[in-house]
Amino acid sequence: MENQPYNQAIVRSFVNWSIVWGLVAVLVGVIVSLQMVEPDLNFPPYFTFGRLRPVHTNAGIYGWGVGMIFATFLYMVQRLCKVPLWSDKLAKFQLWFFNATIIASAVTLLLGYTTSKEYHEMEWPIDVMVVILWVVFSINIIMTILKRKDEQMYISLWYMLAAIIAVAILYIVNAAAVPVSLFKSYSAYAGTNDANVQWWFGHNAVAMVLTAPFLAMFYYFLPKSTGVPIYSHRMSIIAFWSLIFMYLWTGAHHLLWTPVPDWIQTLAMGFSIMLIAPSWGSVFNGYLSMNGQWHQMRENYLVKFLILGITFYGLQTLQGPMQAIRSFSAFIHYTDWVPAHIHMGTMGWVSMIAFASIYYLVPRIYGRELYSIPLANLHFWLILVGQLIWSISLWIAGVLQAGMWNAMNPDGSLTYTFMETMVEMYPYWWARSFGGMIYMTGLIVFIYNLWMTAKKGGSIAAQTTVETTTVEGRA
Amino acid sequence: MWERKPVLLIVLATVAILIGTIITMVLPFAWVNTEADRIESVTPYTALQQEGRDIYIREGCNNCHTQTVRPLVPEVLRYGDYSKSGEFVYDRPFLWGSKRTGPDLARLGGKYPDAWHYKHMESPRSMVPKTNMPAYGWITKNQLDPQMIQRKMDVLGFPYTTDEIKALGDKNEMDAMVAYLQKLGSDIPWRAAATTEIVGELINPFTGVDHDTMEPWEDLYKENCAACHGDHMEGVIGPKLVGADYYDEILFQIIYTGIADGGMPSFSNLGTDKVWKLVNFIRYYGQGEGH
Amino acid sequence: MDLASIVYLGVTFGMFVIFALIVIRTYSRKRKDEGEIAKYQMLDDD
Known part of the structure; x- marks a missing residue:
């Protein structure tokens, strides 16, 4: 090298x-x-x-x-x-x-x-x-x-630049505080303003840390892994401008029904729904890139990670806007449904793309072929199953708890005390821990695979062979 | 154009990002926390309360407890009056939270007597048998640092007296925490306004039921009353109920509406049926028929 | 109509126009090839 x-x-x-x-x-x-x-x-x-x-x-x-x-x-x-x-x-x-x-x-x-x-x-x-x-x-x-x-700059560079700028703005504005000592400070904003600034930051951290950069990765590593270009660069550009423009309006969907002014909540709700379009613009771009290439789902483990990743992104960006609707938020917010949603995004979308990126990079940065493709497949299934157990058990838990919180007797009183609703959560919380452990096992398999690659993976004869092989991950 | 010029792309992307930011995040400063938003009865935290709030933050209580009641019927019934923007003007940072692993605390102040909180923080499961709340008895060992607290009050610009600061020397972190919890949501007189008015005649639907019928009602007592009034009604934090001779209707009223600021929470959220069962259970066993 | 409504409608309409212009420019016939160059170029290297 x-x-x-x-x-x-x-x-x-x-x-x-x-x-x-x-x-x-x-x-x-x-x-x-x-x-x-x-x-x-x-x-x-x-x-x-x-x-x-x-x-x-x-x-x-x-x-x-x-x-x-x-x-x-x-x-x-x-x-x-x-x-x-x-x-x-x-x-x-x-x-x-x-x-x-x-x-x-x-x-x-x-x-x-x-x-x-x-x-x-x-x-x-x-x-x-x-x-x-x-x-x-x-x-x-x-x-x-x-x-x-x-x-011409490729779309990944666009997302990279936007993310770099946006994260800087978001982080600095939300960090504003008056220090009392080296490790204690008070927010520069108070009460309702502080809440609004925080969730403007919070939701756009999701956009500019966990979405835009991972879309940059997706748009780069998918064509590199399949050897065919993305379906439409122009569509990715329309999605890009819409996504970075609309995300910034949506922070207050974390604050529906709170004292934050209603019009901010309503804007957040509207823009959240509109965000489905650019999100699915990227999802479709990914799927349509696979036209005539779907056999690679079977043959190329990298593609499996990437396509499942973008699928979870698609599901995430449908579920998210649904939760941003006032009536649905009234029911589901503050329950275990919400962590289930977040973890579909982080364990499904973000991590799947990150794993695919690493697998693609392995021969290029370690100078060796991956130690074991079967282990990579095992890794894939463990994290997929682990994540599904995690999320599905807490979706059920969230609906159950929301239903119990809202249940009322014919005389207008509440049917359940808070504790009666909480004890119902225990079995689902156990299931969640179980799902998390399966996911962690998958991660350990992955680390073992990389460790063995670094130690004794098949060496690559010459760097040039890698450079001409565009379907590197093909198994 | 911008496809080839990264600097231009950065500028345009920044503009795209700033439009939504300015409209939904910067503009609201013109309306929120202004004079129009203020509520006269809402006061800054005292030195002790503010320190309690900082301990609440330090221990990450906001990871499991929210502090905002939404204007929704089941929510107002469960927690109390919905939250108003003006109630939070002294909150730096806000502590509304995002997840209710435990209940909302926005209206906790005045719901229970201090003694309830001390005991509950020390040993949550002795009060609420199946709760997953961690025990916080250890904070009792930490004495407060009056100098540091004074500095905090200065930074926040909250009023205090030197006597108040001096008195902090004898207090520990648990005192501060309880003082903070008792302040929560109690700046507006919502509790008196929200007290349920019972109209019409109260008629005990279970008059004259026998011992066997009442036996299972003990679970209701254990879950809702025993923590304060004792497993055998001997009285712990709350008064003893053995020998307490109330009329059915009076007892119903006390349990159903609570005693505002008297330490007795309202149990109207149990529904009239369960409250009547409690009335009969307490009346029956409290009159020396003990078991 | 008061000033606030006019500003509201103006801003909304303005944003739609900008969006439409981006779409028209991106998808204009004469830029068809140019618009898709980058996706082929990125496959060159490596």
């Missing part, structure tokens, strides 16, 4: 570290799920549900999700622009600063230093670290793009 102008080593390091944080996220997820059924598993002060749950979410979003964004963006930007990275040194700094930020986040969250804002719990010193990290990353990506030859 020495004769390669592209920086592959940094991609490999980011992939490796993302997997480490991904494993942490899943492991902590399983632990907190068990704490919900067995409260004696709370070990105060550091290991209670209230402190561990943000470790789970932030390790997942920032460790695994953003780590994979760093890995794939640094890879894609070089290939799509056909130029090496603008600065290898900056990328190296980014890698270690990224790990330092994740570790600092985990430690401070366990110590109880938290702002309480969901997916933005880290206190202000860590916010400063995150901003430095993102600026360093942005400069490297943007400068690399500026170095490229003057030709």
